[in-house]
Amino acid sequence: MKNHVKVARVKTDLTQQQLADLVGITRQTVSLIEKGKYNPSLKLCLQICYALNSTLDELFWMDEEDFT
C-alpha cells in the first residue's frame, strides 16, 4: 500500500538507516515500507510518525479508491 514515508523522511533529512535505528527496525524494512511492499502494524506506523514529526493522516492515509 502506498504511503508518504519517503517524502517525510527526506524532509526530515534522515537516511533510511537513521530512521530504522530511531524506530528499532532494519533498513530493509524501511525500504519495503516506502515502496509499499510491506504494511507495518499500527504500532510501527505510530512510531514512524513520532520519528518523522508527522501524523498518521499525513503519512499513511489514502482515499478509498486508492485502497482497493
Next chain:
Amino acid sequence: MRKITDERLVLRNLKHIKIAYIVQTIGIIFILGFEFFQSGFEGMRDNPLWLVFILTGVVNAYLSMSLSVEHEQIRNPRKSLAMSVLVLAAVAAGTAYLTSNTPNLEGTEGLLLGIILFICGLVPLVYVYRLRVKQQQDAEDE
C-alpha cells in the same frame, strides 16, 4: 547477538518455524511408518518418537481448541458442557461394560479403563468450557 525487534523479521521467523515444524512432523511420520512396516504396531509404539508425536498432537489439539472457541458462537456454555459430559459418561460406561465382558479381562480392568477414559475426556471438555466462559465475559465487558 542482538534480539530481533523488527516486526517483519519476527513474522518471517515465525513462518520459518512453521516450515521447520512441518518438515519435522513429516520426518517423524515417515520414521514411524517405516517402523510400523518393519516391526508392526507394537514396534512403532516402542519408538520414543511415538511419544513425541502424540505429545505434539495433544498440544496442537489444545491450541486449536482456543481458535475454535473464538470461531464458534455457543450461547450457553454450561448446557453445552452438561451435554458433552453426559455423552462422555455414556461412552466411558459403554466401553467399561464391553471391556468387562471381554474374555481374559476382569471387571476391575473394564472399570479402570472406563474411569481413565472419562477423566481423559473430561479435561478437554472443562478446558473448552472455561475458554467459552472467558470469551462470554470478554464480550459482556464491551
